[in-house]
Amino acid sequence: MKRTIVLLFIVVVLTGAAIYQNNDKKEAAMAASSEMKPKPGFTAPALELPDLDDKPLAVGGKKDKLLLLNFWASWCGPCELEAPDLQALFKKYGDKVELYGVNGTTYDKERQAREFVKEFKLTFPILMDREGEATDLYKVTTFPTSFIIDSNGIVRERIPGVISMNEWEDLLEKWIKVEEEKKEKAAG
Known part of the structure; x- marks a missing residue:
């Protein structure tokens, strides 16, 4: 016992x-x-997502320009506040910065996402993350979350939430200048 x-x-x-x-x-x-999490100094995950016309666009990897990648959802109040600023940034910096909006479609309804794009008259490419792959790879847990990715595919900024137009402009100007200096050095 x-x-x-x-x-x-x-x-x-x-x-x-x-x-x-x-x-x-x-x-x-x-x-x-x-x-x-994809954070500054690390390589941005590369993948392809369909746009609203189901044409695939590459996200991450080397590009000719700086990339501003914005994750959003149609039900997200802060995303509504940010949408006009993003459209204004696209118009102002479109020749120096690529801007992609990534709809967290697995957390949203595609019809509502399309209505959101029409309502805010967004003219930059909108990508549909139907399988949640991009949201997972970029470790996005809140909307909006944005990334500034340089031409070598390196994350330079991770921006959770909404920032002011002045803050956007300061960040973009800073990284555009870095990109231009990089091109000048390469040209020689």
């Missing part, structure tokens, strides 16, 4: 220790995965 109790006690202690160690590993893995 004592032997059974001792064995049972040992099994309970070992099980408790195994659960404790496994939870530590799980917490460490979750902490590591949250740190793996």
